[in-house]
Amino acid sequence: MDNLPTHNRKSLQTGILIRLVIPLIGFVLIDAVLSYFVTLHYVDKAYDRWLLDSADSLTQEIKVQNGKVIAELPPAALEIFKWDEDDKTYFKIISTERDVIAGDKQVPEPFASDTDWSHPVFFYDQLYGEPVRVVSTLIKLPNSTETVFIHVAETTNKRRAMMTDILLADLLPQIGLVLVVSLFLLSGLKHGLKPLHHLAEKIAGRRSRDLTPIPDQQVFMEVRTLTDTINELLIHHQQAIDTQQRFISNAAHQLRTPLAGLKLQAERALREQDLNALQPALQQIQNCADRLSHLTTQLLVLAKSEPLHGSHTLEPVDLCEIAKNTCIDWVPKALQRNIDISLEGTDAPLIINGDAILLGELIGNLLDNAIAYGNEGGNIRVQLNRYLNPSLSIEDDGPGIPEAEMEKICERFYRIAGSGGDGCGLGLAIVKEISELHGASLHISRANAHGGTRINLRFAD
Numbered sequence: 001m002d003n004l005p006t007h008n009r010k011s012l013q014t015g016i017l018i019r020l021v022i023p024l025i026g027f028v029l030i031d032a033v034l035s036y037f038v039t040l041h042y043v044d045k046a047y048d049r050w051l052l053d054s055a056d057s058l059t060q061e062i063k064v065q066n067g068k069v070i071a072e073l074p075p076a077a078l079e080i081f082k083w084d085e086d087d088k089t090y091f092k093i094i095s096t097e098r099d100v101i102a103g104d105k106q107v108p109e110p111f112a113s114d115t116d117w118s119h120p121v122f123f124y125d126q127l128y129g130e131p132v133r134v135v136s137t138l139i140k141l142p143n144s145t146e147t148v149f150i151h152v153a154e155t156t157n158k159r160r161a162m163m164t165d166i167l168l169a170d171l172l173p174q175i176g177l178v179l180v181v182s183l184f185l186l187s188g189l190k191h192g193l194k195p196l197h198h199l200a201e202k203i204a205g206r207r208s209r210d211l212t213p214i215p216d217q218q219v220f221m222e223v224r225t226l227t228d229t230i231n232e233l234l235i236h237h238q239q240a241i242d243t244q245q246r247f248i249s250n251a252a253h254q255l256r257t258p259l260a261g262l263k264l265q266a267e268r269a270l271r272e273q274d275l276n277a278l279q280p281a282l283q284q285i286q287n288c289a290d291r292l293s294h295l296t297t298q299l300l301v302l303a304k305s306e307p308l309h310g311s312h313t314l315e316p317v318d319l320c321e322i323a324k325n326t327c328i329d330w331v332p333k334a335l336q337r338n339i340d341i342s343l344e345g346t347d348a349p350l351i352i353n354g355d356a357i358l359l360g361e362l363i364g365n366l367l368d369n370a371i372a373y374g375n376e377g378g379n380i381r382v383q384l385n386r387y388l389n390p391s392l393s394i395e396d397d398g399p400g401i402p403e404a405e406m407e408k409i410c411e412r413f414y415r416i417a418g419s420g421g422d423g424c425g426l427g428l429a430i431v432k433e434i435s436e437l438h439g440a441s442l443h444i445s446r447a448n449a450h451g452g453t454r455i456n457l458r459f460a461d
Helices: 012-059 075-082 157-192 194-204 221-271 275-304 319-336 356-373 427-437
Strands: 062-065 068-071 089-095 099-103 121-127 130-140 147-155 315-318 340-344 351-354 379-385 391-396 441-448 451-458
Touching (some): 012 121, 012 130, 012 147, 121 147, 194 221, 319 379
Parallel strands (some): 340 379
Antiparallel strands (some): 089 147, 121 130, 379 391, 441 451
């Protein structure tokens, strides 16, 4: 993980901070846009009243003399009208019959033909390269057929200044609030993530063989799910290591005996000069080699069927076909003891989910035990049942297993005291491991009141 590029490393603290601060900034920006339009509306509303008052003051200076409209605007009145520290004011008075009566001809006026003159018209425009706000009104004077329009334009300096002041007064506290909240969030996140950092330091400081559960007394409830999962993984890993160590220890112990016998007989054979005298030693060497080969094969099968291995893929297989082929393979060994193997219930395929190789090993180990411990000249009955759950049973007519040994017989390397044969106590252990791998229930019982052993395996649907 330390070799990952920096840009590929994700920080929980940064991620949470971004997810909290970015929406907050977004809300401030949305508020700024809304504030801009609301402020623009009310600033225009306030200054438009003053602009309309200016137009109304011009209306009072318009007179009708001899049927003609005139505008009496003394210089002092014009000076007062145009005086403003921040903005410039322009006006234009137009008569429909005599064009411009007074004022600046360049003052803009509404150009729309459908303008509603029942109320003052306000709009923005340009005058002498500056933005202006214009109000236009229509005046109908008594005793005159002329229609008079008054247009008053004012630059927008005061409006912009007021909008800037209002927006800054509104936004600056919000920006400051975002900064303060961000600092508090950052501080809170650092404080809140301290238990995670302590947890990481504890894990990093562990030795490679320390698989004790991680203490979670000071861990947040949301993080406890992670620690519980890690602890569960550590427990499984410890169980796997214990199983592996137990397996290696037992295997080493069991392999030591045939290897010692093999070495002893080889030394004996080396000391003999007569060829005939070599025969017993060579026979013992062969027996030791056969036992060692059988033990090695069973150890490999046991390792492969280990439930913690977790690499087996179960697929549909025909249990009848597997049982038939396995029984055929074990017929020669059964004939050496004049034992008959009968197979029942193979009229139709019996499909289950399983591993064909391991199921063959399972049946082979059961047949091996039945042949080794059954009566010479006896019978072994292999039966397949397809009713309810698929099942397999193997029954022999040997002396049977004592009731007191039933619970121990499936333990690895366990053998009943005084039992015959040259087994190493792995056969039923392998059967148990493979049955658990396939989710099958294993039941061992006496075949009848006179003895014998019956082993039944019931598979899931």
